[in-house]
Amino acid sequence: MRIDILTLFPEMFQSPFSVGIFKRAIDQKLVSVNTHNIRDYTRDTHHTVDDYAYGGGAGMILKPEPIFEAVESMKSDIYSKEGADALPILLLTPQGRLFTQEVTHELSRYRHIILICGRYEGVDERVRQHLVTDEISIGDYVLSGGELAAMVVVDAVVRLLPGVLGSEASPLDDSHTTGLLEYPQYTRPAAYRGWSVPQVLLSGNHAQIAKWRREWSILRTLERRPELLDKANLSLEEKQLIDGRKQS
Ligand code: SAM
Numbered sequence: 036m037r038i039d040i041l042t043l044f045p046e047m048f049q050s051p052f053s054v055g056i057f058k059r060a061i062d063q064k065l066v067s068v069n070t071h072n073i074r075d076y077t078r079d080t081h082h083t084v085d086d087y088a089y090g091g092g093a094g095m096i097l098k099p100e101p102i103f104e105a106v107e108s109m110k111s112d113i114y115s116k117e118g119a120d121a122l123p124i125l126l127l128t129p130q131g132r133l134f135t136q137e138v139t140h141e142l143s144r145y146r147h148i149i150l151i152c153g154r155y156e157g158v159d160e161r162v163r164q165h166l167v168t169d170e171i172s173i174g175d176y177v178l179s180g181g182e183l184a185a186m187v188v189v190d191a192v193v194r195l196l197p198g199v200l201g202s203e204a205s206p207l208d209d210s211h212t213t214g215l216l217e218y219p220q221y222t223r224p225a226a227y228r229g230w231s232v233p234q235v236l237l238s239g240n241h242a243q244i245a246k247w248r249r250e251w252s253i254l255r256t257l258e259r260r261p262e263l264l265d266k267a268n269l270s271l272e273e274k275q276l277i278d279g280r281k282q283s
Contacts, residue, residue: 036145036196038068040185041105042152043084045070047182057190060199068189076101076108085155094156102162106149113147124149124167127181127188128157131170134188136211138171142188143195150188152181208248214267216259218251249273254280 040048048070052061060066074082078100085095110119123145132138142148151158151167163170173184193199195206210217221232235247253273256263257280264277 036066036143036193037147038066038189038193039109039147039149040068040070040152040189041073041102041150042070042180042182042185043073043154044152044180044182045072048186051186051190056199057193060193060196063198065196065198066193071105071109073097073101073105076105088156092156096156097153097158097162099159099161099166102151102158103166106151106166109149122147122149123169124151125188126151126153126158126163126167126170127173127184128153128163128170129172129175129177131172133175134171134173134184134191136191136209139188139191139195142192148192150181150185152185154180211263213252214263215252215256216263218248218255250276253277257281 042048048068051057052068061068074084077083083098084101085097088094088096106124110122113119114122123142125142125148127150151162171184171188173187178184200206206212208217221236225232225237233247235243238244250273253264253267253269253276256267257277269277
């Protein structure tokens, strides 16, 4: 997958993408991440990227021209017109659709995505209307820039790409993938300060372990995020487990 990020602060992306599974994915050429400074696409001598809002009000707005030109030059470098039409151009904004694991899976199916990071009071409305194909919010709070949001999106998407996690880990059991939160996890030692690992996990009985994990996934979701259960795919027996727990 190729990821292009438009930002006023490309240097912010150096550290997160230079460690762990991300670095490995880049080294193995499973993903390439390119940052582009929006300022490089300005045409005036002062390299102006922002201006006052029409109608007044505090704060500056990112101008449309450098953002349009950056995206257009990227598209014409890489694609014929037809190929570029399917390319997702995502604006990070607190007004966008909420970024969930479902959106992560959706984005991980593309070969190429472009992310636009806003700053100041945001971007000129014409960028939303005539350039971007989707708007993404990472939560109901306001950050000072889209860079941290872009890192969250890129991290969550890249770990789903085939080969990135390797055989030692699978994203399939992760919280929010099955619609449930993940079951409790333990590692050695089997007893620590008198707190023991549940016996079933030491039994070697894979069927029993899978049953225990599924039940705990359901119970943990019931306890912490009960609203998720409305959409989860549950058997009759599992619904009865929930009803029993609610009554106790
Ligand atoms: N005035 C804008 C509004 O009320 O919608 C907020 C601008 S915010 C201070 C500056 C930039 O940070 C935004 O353009 C966006 O790129 C980014 N940003 C802030 N909060 C975000 C969030 N929850 N999700 C994604 N991006 C966010």
